[in-house]
């Protein structure tokens with residue numbers, strides 16, 4: 001069985017407080033985008049794991065797909081073995097949630113393959129054990145995320161006809177380090193209200209990670225400036241970076257980026 005775990009972008013991201021468990025309370029809007037990995041799982045006598053495409057840093061046993069398998073097998077002992085193949089296409093440490101998406105899609109694939117009949121509520125519970133961003137990818141529709149990112153409320157957003165350009169300059173930003181660079185503060189406006197009026201986005205839809213990350217990596221701020229020069233109606237860094245996206249009303253004129261940048265362009 002084959003699936004295509006997609007990336008996400010964050011529209012606004014406020015870090016409101018630090019919790020006793022080391023996580024931060026956040027408020028953000030998460031939106032799926034059509035930049036995807038490919039994940040295949042088939043029943044097999046022997047378990048196997050294989051990945052192609054971009055090289056994934058770290059020990060394979062820490063891969064969120066294998067963690068998803070472990071988490072399900074703890075509650076459903078005796079599930080058959082799987083041959084798993086991931087083709088990695090979404091840049092990592094990029095604020096795009098690629099690893100989280102792989103983990104959530106792995107849960108959904110196993111739910112189907114093994115006929116577990118888990119509904120989205122239970123799948124989100126399992127996903128929350130894998131990472132704060134993972135539950136979002138279960139329903140995979142625009143959501144306001146609060147708590148550590150796992151408390152989700154649907155939001156209606158009209159992005160039809162919008163084009164996205166996403167640039168990743170290849171700077172790896174670790175999530176934990178990014179959080180430690182921000183001093184939490186109360187949000188300045190009401191996120192739901194701001195999201196309903198696109199004319200307010202540029203001035204009021206803020207990603208709290210930007211100041212500290214831009215200070216350490218001015219190149220990322222320059223990419224955002226270039227998006228606005230090219231006519232974007234809203235541009236921001238996604239999550240903890242380093243990807244920057246620009247939203248456009250129509251297919252943008254070709255923009256010249258450095259050859260070393262990862263570039264993705266699509267209609268939403």
Ligand SMILES: C[C@@](CO)(OP(=O)(O)O)[C@H](O)COP(=O)(O)OP(=O)(O)OC[C@H]1O[C@@H](n2ccc(N)nc2=O)[C@H](O)[C@@H]1O
Nearest residue numbers: 022023024095096097131132133148175176179239240241
């Ligand atoms: C910043 C965000 C915004 O959408 O996305 P990315 O930029 O990573 O894509 C997320 O909060 C990333 O969520 P996720 O990548 O799942 O983080 P986790 O694996 O749960 O946590 C990794 C580490 O980040 C920190 N962390 C994460 C989430 C949170 N609300 N507060 C935190 O302080 C903690 O130090 C934690 O140990």
Ligand SMILES: Nc1ncnc2c1ncn2[C@@H]1O[C@H](COP(=O)(O)OP(=O)(O)O)[C@@H](O)[C@H]1O
Nearest residue numbers: 058063064092093094095096097098099100102
């Ligand atoms: N399936 C996976 N794909 C990519 N990275 C993974 C995966 N599972 C675990 N990881 C680990 O998670 C780290 C962060 O990757 P990712 O979730 O894609 O970035 P971000 O947190 O910036 O959205 C990677 O550097 C890697 O060590």
